[in-house]
Amino acid sequence: MNAVGLIVEYNPFHNGHAFHLHASREAAGADIVIAVMSGNFLQRGEPALVSKWYRTNMALLNGVDIVLELPYMFAVQKAEIFANGAISILDAVGCKSICFGSESGDLSSFLKTIDFLSEQSDQLEENINQFMETGVSYPKAVSQAYHQLTDSSSFLDLGKPNNILGIEYIKAIKKQKSSLTPLTVARKNADYHDEHFASETIASATSIRKAIFSKDGSQVSIGQYVPEPTKLLLSEYYKEYQVFHQWENYWSFLQFRLLQSSPEELREIYEVEEGLENRLLAAAIRSGSFQEFMENIKTKRYTWTRLQRLCVHILTNTKKGQMAGPEDKAAYLRLLGMTSKGKAYLNKRKKDLSLPLVSKLSSYKGAGIQLDLKAARIYSLGVANQLSKELMIQEFKQHPIMIG
Template identity: 65%
Template sequence: MKAVGLIVEYNPFHNGHAHHLNSAKELSNADIVIAVMSGNFLQRGEPALVSKWYRANMALQAGVDLVFELPYIFATQKAENFANGAVSILDAAGCDFLCFGSENGDIHDFYNTLEFMEERNETYQENIKKHIKTGVSYPKAQALSFEELKSPQGLVDLSKPNNILGYHYLKAINSLKSSMAPLTVKRKNADYHDEHFASERIASATSIRKALFSTNEQEIGIDQFIPQTTNALLTDYYRQFGIFHQWENYYPFLQFLLLQANPNELREIYEVEEGIENRLIKTAMESNSFREFMEKVKTKRYTWTRLQRICLHILTNTKKIQMTSLEQASYLRLLGMTENGKEYLNKMKAHLGLPLISKLSSYKNEDILPDIKASRIYACVLPNHLKVKSFEEEFKQPPIYLK
């Protein structure tokens, strides 16, 4: 059975994701679709709209056969670390292909870029350091450094978010010496960060979330941008829990942690550098909302995304040593499967490259502790009786089985 792997967040699953999924099946001619999906917190340092279990269910309902969780220590990192963790999971799961969406859409350009960058890596890294000293953010320094290399035609634009991820996926495949063949699908209509609907059927997850959080939600409507199964699961989640998760729900916890924090303690938190801890504490004292806090604390050097990740690591008390100890995943946490996926696992069980976790209570390795902690914190904004239920669910919930 040939398997194609996808690296996803599905926050939430929408028509653009369905296009990617169907294209991956068509390009690879695979029998099985395996998704590695971020857990309850995402790469941009924000909480997922709904829990990983609901998002895994969205994936299964849409045609994914197996969903594995991307651990917190990879899911909430910059592109290179995110890619290393995700690719290592798909490789261990036996994927023959990795299919990703990109602004470029031509896999040959990614190969050309990888070769070009490997030959000029030393100059590229020196240029990044030079630009960072001027006070720009790391992503901006990367983009400027790439421009200065005077790259020829036939390379991908490494200022685009999905191109950057795709480039790092190929790097990770090379680093792992994996036999996975990379494939790419050109993104349709909506850009990754679009806040407004770009077409009648395709919209970014950002614009969909904005509509869900809007006071005029009923007037805007998102039905045309998401499958009916996603719509049903979003409706069910809100009916059960009374919430779609966003940073504003967690700001009181973050503010409390910052107001009682010692700057020396904050410096131990991952990504807290260059005295930003003092600015964070001062800003928490004068901000009534997360948006107000972020707008006041943001600087030219610190992007919104990096600041969100810093805030998330403060919220989860994640130390530098925890986030730099692993370069590859050490387990396969199964969140859900179809009948087809179950058959694949039964055939592959003896050949998987990492331990398979189907129920957390049976796994004792300490590598899983950041995921447990993240799930507990994610649940802290729920009503009390549901909060306790959610704490227990993390240990007792078996993988979703879609027959």
Template identity: 75%
Template sequence: MRAVGLIVEYNPFHNGHAHHLKASKEAAKADVVIAVMSGNFLQRGEPALVSKWYRTRMALLNGVDIVIELPYRFAVQKAETFANGAVSILDAVGCESLCFGSESGDLSAFYQTIDFLEGQQTRFDDHIKRFIDTGVSYPKAVSLSFRQLPDSERYLDLAKPNNILGFQYIKAINQQKSSIKALTVPRKNADYHDENFASETIASATSIRKAIFSNEDGKSEIDQYVPEPTNQLLQQYLHENQAFHQWENYWSFLQFRLIHSSPEELREIYEVEEGLEHRLLSAALVSNNFQEFMKKIKTKRYTWTRLQRLCVHILTNTKKAEMDGNSEKASYLRLLGMTTIGKAYLNKRKKEFSLPLVSKLSSFKEKEILLDVKAARVYSLVIPNQLKNEMIKQEYKQPPILVE
């Protein structure tokens, strides 16, 4: 059985994802689609709209065959670390290919750009350091530095978010000496960060979430942009949990963590550096909500995304010692769900996997997985008490979801 891998967040699963899934399966001539999916907190430093279990079910009902969780220590990270963890998982489960969406849609452009940068590495690094010294963020410094290189306009546009991720996926494949073949399909219609609907059927996850939070029932405006299983599961989640997850729901918990921490304690938190702890504490004392807090701590040196990730680590009390010095590869495979086709693939291939397959946490003792457990507990804080306890128990006892 030939497997194609996808690296996803599905926040939520929409028509653009359905197009990517179908195009990936066709491009790879695959029998099985395996998705590595972020857990309850995401790469841009946000809580997922609905839990990872609901997003797993969305994925399975919309055509994915196996869903494996991307561990917290890779999921809430910069693009390079995110890519390394996800690629290591796809390699461990025997994927022949990885297919990603990109603004470029031209795979050769990625390889040409990687070769080009390898030949310009010293000059490129010098430019990055110079721009960072002027006070700009690292991603901005990378983008500006790339433009400083001779003939850079002939290569990939590394200012585009999906091009950046695709670039890091291919770098990870090369660095890990994986046999995975990279494939790319062009993103269709909606840009990654579009906040408004730009077509009749395809919209970005950002614009869909914006519509959901601006409507009482979160349904009417998004019907044409998401498959029916997604719509049904969103409504079910809202009915059961009384709210979708967003940063404002967690503001009181984040503020409590901040104002009850000393600068020394904050400096132990992952990604708190360069005196940021003082700025965080000052802003926490005078902010009334998360948006207000973010605007107070934002500087041109730190991107909004970087600061949101930092806030997630403060919220989950994730310390440098827990994240630094770990391997660039995952150490386990947390199985969240499968279809009957996916189950057949696992039965046939799991003995060949290079990492242990975890189907239930209660039977697994890996220390690293405690970060995922802690993230799940924090994620559950904003739902009603009787359901909160169930969500926490679910993290230990929930068997993989099976969609037949």
């Protein structure tokens, strides 16, 4: 069976995702679609709108056949490490190809840009350091250094997040000597960071989340931008837990973690460096909300995304050395859900999988999965007390979701 892999967050699953899913299946000529999906905390350092179990259900009801969790140690990371973990999972589960959405939609421009970056690596690094000395963030310095070397339209725009991720996916395939074939389809209408609806049927997840939070749980304003299963599951989640997750739900816990920590203890947290601990502690005292806290710690040198990821690691008390590095691969395949077709695929390939398939938590005790469990427990604190307990217990009681 020919399987195509997707790397996703589905926060939430919307019409643009549906377009990407069906275009990927067609481009790969695939029988099976396998999604590697971030768990409860995401690459941009945010809690997912709804739990990974509800997002898994969205994926399966909208056409994905197998959903595997991208472990926390890869999911809440910069693009290179995020990509490396996801590619290692898709390779281990036997995918023949990976198809990613991009602003470019042209694979040849990815390959040409990667070759160019490799050829110009020394000069690029020198330029990056020069721009960093001006106080800009690393991603900004990379973009400026890159554009200083070329203004050709045949190269990718590295200011676009999906182009950056696409490059990292291809680099990870090469680094891991994977047999995965990279494919890309152009994103439809909405830009990744769009905060407003850009068309009648396609909107970014950012704009959908913004509309959701502005309506205090009402789904009316987003109905045309998401498939029916997504709309129903969002309504069900809100009815059951009376909340959609956002950073403000966790502000009191983050503030507590900061105020009870010493500078020395904060320096042990992953991604806390260069004296940031003192800035974090000062801001925790004078901030009344997460938004205010972020505005107080933001500098030109650190992107909002980088600082949000750091906050997730403080919230989960994740130390240096516990997270994946650029050379690390995933150690297990955590199965979140499958369709009957997905089950048949896994049954057929079970003996050929190069990593252990984890469907019951009691069957695997690796250190990485303990981070996932801790993240799930912390995530559950974003809802009211009794409901929090139910969400926390679900992580241990929930079997992989089966559809069809």
